[in-house]
Amino acid sequence: MAILEVKNIGKHFGSTEVLKDVSFSLEEGNALAIIGSSGSGKTTLLRCLNFLEKPSQGEILVKGNAVFDASRPVKMSEQELRRKRLHFGLVFQAFHLFPQYTALENVTLAEKLLAQEREDFKSNKKQILEEITEHGNALLAQMGLADRAAHYPHQLSGGQQQRVAIARALALKPDILCFDEPTSALDPELTGEVLKVIRGLAEQKTTMIIVTHEMAFARDVADQIIFMDEGYIVEQGDAKQVIDNPKEERTRRFLSRYSQG
Amino acid sequence: MFGAVTLELMKGLWTTIQIFLLTLIFSLPLGLILGVGSAGRWKILKRVIQVFVWIIRGTPLMLQLIIIFYGPGLWLGHNIWSGNEAGRITATVVAFVINYACYFSVIFRGGIEGVPVGQREAGQVLGMTKSQIFFQITLLQMVKRVVPPMSNEIITLVKDTSLARIIAAYELTFAGFSFMKSAGITWPLFYTGVFYLAFIGILTLLFNYIEKKLDYFR
Numbered sequence A: 001m002a003i004l005e006v007k008n009i010g011k012h013f014g015s016t017e018v019l020k021d022v023s024f025s026l027e028e029g030n031a032l033a034i035i036g037s038s039g040s041g042k043t044t045l046l047r048c049l050n051f052l053e054k055p056s057q058g059e060i061l062v063k064g065n066a067v068f069d070a071s072r073p074v075k076m077s078e079q080e081l082r083r084k085r086l087h088f089g090l091v092f093q094a095f096h097l098f099p100q101y102t103a104l105e106n107v108t109l110a111e112k113l114l115a116q117e118r119e120d121f122k123s124n125k126k127q128i129l130e131e132i133t134e135h136g137n138a139l140l141a142q143m144g145l146a147d148r149a150a151h152y153p154h155q156l157s158g159g160q161q162q163r164v165a166i167a168r169a170l171a172l173k174p175d176i177l178c179f180d181e182p183t184s185a186l187d188p189e190l191t192g193e194v195l196k197v198i199r200g201l202a203e204q205k206t207t208m209i210i211v212t213h214e215m216a217f218a219r220d221v222a223d224q225i226i227f228m229d230e231g232y233i234v235e236q237g238d239a240k241q242v243i244d245n246p247k248e249e250r251t252r253r254f255l256s257r258y259s260q261g
Numbered sequence B: 001m002f003g004a005v006t007l008e009l010m011k012g013l014w015t016t017i018q019i020f021l022l023t024l025i026f027s028l029p030l031g032l033i034l035g036v037g038s039a040g041r042w043k044i045l046k047r048v049i050q051v052f053v054w055i056i057r058g059t060p061l062m063l064q065l066i067i068i069f070y071g072p073g074l075w076l077g078h079n080i081w082s083g084n085e086a087g088r089i090t091a092t093v094v095a096f097v098i099n100y101a102c103y104f105s106v107i108f109r110g111g112i113e114g115v116p117v118g119q120r121e122a123g124q125v126l127g128m129t130k131s132q133i134f135f136q137i138t139l140l141q142m143v144k145r146v147v148p149p150m151s152n153e154i155i156t157l158v159k160d161t162s163l164a165r166i167i168a169a170y171e172l173t174f175a176g177f178s179f180m181k182s183a184g185i186t187w188p189l190f191y192t193g194v195f196y197l198a199f200i201g202i203l204t205l206l207f208n209y210i211e212k213k214l215d216y217f218r
């Protein structure tokens, strides 16, 4: 069964329709890349999955359970909403690291706050916090940042900041990790280090949705690709097939702009 | 003479310090509440706060102080402030708290709105509660932003306490002035100035220290 099913999602801001009848599914351990020109609704789609926007229509299922259903609006408690949110992780284009915390603190903050809700927190506090710190350090090491744990965001390069942000998103072990153009805010010479980390995650079978403009990367790393235009999914399929042999004329036109560039 | 003047000024300074501290203690949280309200999503509340702040900032503090001190007596037929020094100080603090809460609210609002939405969203995505996001993420960034304008306002507050003289609260300036009236000497006025300078000097050092402390992040 698919870990994520998105059914007929629609979203409008006022009278502008930004997402129209978006449906796809994602298997556990697979990576899905979303490509498309500016304004096609890619960010909005990720924001809907992460409950930063509320879809106007449609349904979102994780492991077969509806986490969102526009046809059955329910007033969710903050607690419930948070629990549903934790199915997803999001890495932002502009990192959004917390500036007052070190790299390690950025990674461990949410996990520590969440641990406070554990029943055994009071009795096991020291051990729990130590484990979380250890986990945070391990994640930073995985990102190649073992020696940067005590640095503050402003002391890190853009590529390093984005890798801390990835570690932060991984810390809560989301079922599906979303990336919104993770390298678009970076200088070209820094994109490689971030892409390498994401590639590593794909090799470990992390379930991911990656919005990207890096076509070669998408082709290589993703299992599936979705091409979006004006709020619609124009084409979706096997990654290599979509890039090498697009079925739709619009996809072809979009891709040709990149291969020339 | 010098000793006597010093003693009187000390007495005045004590009143000044009381007005200053009490005003801060009450106007900072009140200003924060107003600031949060005016930065929030509730349109009617925003509007109400906006109008209130406009009125308070648009009229002289001295006028507000006079109204607060004399108004109740004229409207209700009896003075709600006891006629002694404590009553005058209380009335002054009430007027100052209202006034300064408005100024602080504008600063706090700027501080809140100055924190990028991405910070809040990053917290949300990580499953944090609203209050965790506020206390663990937004608050300190806000504080960093508001310290410089806040220190200006607080230094102004020190000097504004002299307005309490208008309702005959025996604060520092009144104390200095009393010698001119009684003994016809002016040097205590300059001496009074030295008191203010010392007070503000200490505050400036404190604010510089806080700004330095918050310098570790951008």
Ligand SMILES: Nc1ncnc2c1ncn2[C@@H]1O[C@H](COP(=O)(O)OP(=O)(O)OP(=O)(O)O)[C@@H](O)[C@H]1O
Residues within 6 Å of the ligand: A013, A016, A018, A036, A037, A038, A039, A040, A041, A042, A043, A044, A045
């Ligand atoms: N909060 C909002 N209010 C109104 N319109 C919005 C809002 N957010 C996005 N939009 C509009 O929705 C459309 C899709 O935006 P979105 O950011 O999802 O596109 P995108 O595919 O991520 O583009 P890009 O490649 O430039 O990041 C755009 O036309 C945008 O102007």
Ligand SMILES: [Mg+2]
Residues within 6 Å of the ligand: A042, A043, A044, A180, A181
């Ligand atoms: Mg986008």
